[in-house]
Amino acid sequence: MVIFLSILWNNIIPLSVMIAIGITLHRVFSLDIKTLSKLNFYLFSPAIIFKLLYTTEVTLKSAMTVLLFFVVFMVLMYACVEAVIRLRGIAGGRRGAMRNSVLFYNSANYGIPLNELVFASNPYTLSIQVLIMMLQALLPNTYGIYSVNAHRISGKEIIRTILKQPVIYAxxxxxLMRGFHIPIPYALSVPLDYSANAFIGTALVTLGVQLGSMKFSVHSFMVKEVLISCTMRLLLGPLLAFAVVWMLGLEGLMAQALIVSSSVPTSLSSVLLAVEFDNEQEFASQAVLASTVLSIVTVTLVIFVLNV
Structure with missing residues (x-):
């Protein structure tokens, strides 16, 4: 019960307040969601990724272990979601939206506070979470762009779009700058901090604006697919993480941190991708909202089973 209330108070309620602010602002002022999306993609997201990588102590051994786990885990998750897509006959842009809602999880503004809460701000587990966040930031800006555009534009256009994303350079x-101990000039570090600190709030307001613009004409097929997405993200994700950790022989804090990192809800990046490239915005928004709410129960269950 203590963990349940902590997740509710420290994660769900703050997220919900920011989303509600976005809904309200859109209803009053009709905010331009495309502008908000571009701010997240091209400024705030690369800023927070760069800042965390530059300031977090990460060992080579930890980095290689996390990378190996992540590759195996994502391959298994992709195989499962692809099987579901084919069994249900999901077609067109919905295929990419479904993949993104399962494969991209909220490792930043949900995963990092959760890691600090569960592991009492342990620097070692935090470095693991930062590495996961870095890999999760790279995926939407590469594979995610391909996934939502593959059915309508050519491969060359997709590559050009990916190469325009600042995150892949950040x-x-x-x-490199951390490895070679290159200091950031004060004139650049201040705007970097401002931009990094703006990411979470702006991303949540963007989700609120998208939800506020929807008419919520709920179709049975969308409800089923959102529930399927949530089940795979919140239940199958931790189960596969358990399996991968066992396969790789990982133990202790490393294993626990990786499993907890896999249990978080769908990432806001799936909504940002849907908005930026006009692909299944309603489904993406509902998947994020539903998985975030349901995660109160599922994440608490995962932490209880791990006995952290």
């Missing part, structure tokens, strides 16, 4: 730059 990640190696953050590693």
């Amino acid at each position: 990640i190696p730059l953050g590693f």
Whole structure:
């Protein structure tokens, strides 16, 4: 019960307040969601990724272990969601939206506070979560763009779009500058901090604006697919993480941190992708909202089973 209330108070309620602010602002002022999406994609998201990579202590051994886990885990998750897509006959842009809602999870503004809560701000487990967040930031800006556009534009256009994403340059730059101990000039560090700190709030307001613009004409097929997405993200995700951790022989805090990181709800990046590339915005928004609410129960269950 204590963990349940902590997740509710520290994660769900703050997220819900920001989403509600976005809904209200849109209803009053009719905010331009495309502008908000571009701010997240091209400014705030790369800023927070760069800052966390630059400031977090990460060992090479931890990085390689997390990378191996992530690759195996994502391959298994992709195989499962692809099987569901084919069994249900999901077609067109909905295929990409379904994949994104399962494969991209909220490792930043949900995963990092959750990691600090569960592991009492342990620097080692935090570094693991930051690595997961970095990999999760890279995926939407590469595979995610391909996934929502593959059915309508050519491969060359997709590559050009991916190469325009600042995140794919912010990640190696953050590693290199930290590795070579290159200081950031004060004139740049201040705007970097401002931009990084704006990411979570702006992303949540963007989700609220998208939800506020929807008429919520609920179709039975969408309800079923949202529930399928939530089941795979919140239940299948941790189960597969358990399996991968066991396969790789990982134990202790490393294993626990990786499993907890896999249990969080669908990422806001799936909504940002849907908005930016005009692909199944309603489904993406409902998947994020539903998985975030349901995660109160499922994440608490995962932490209880791990006995952290």
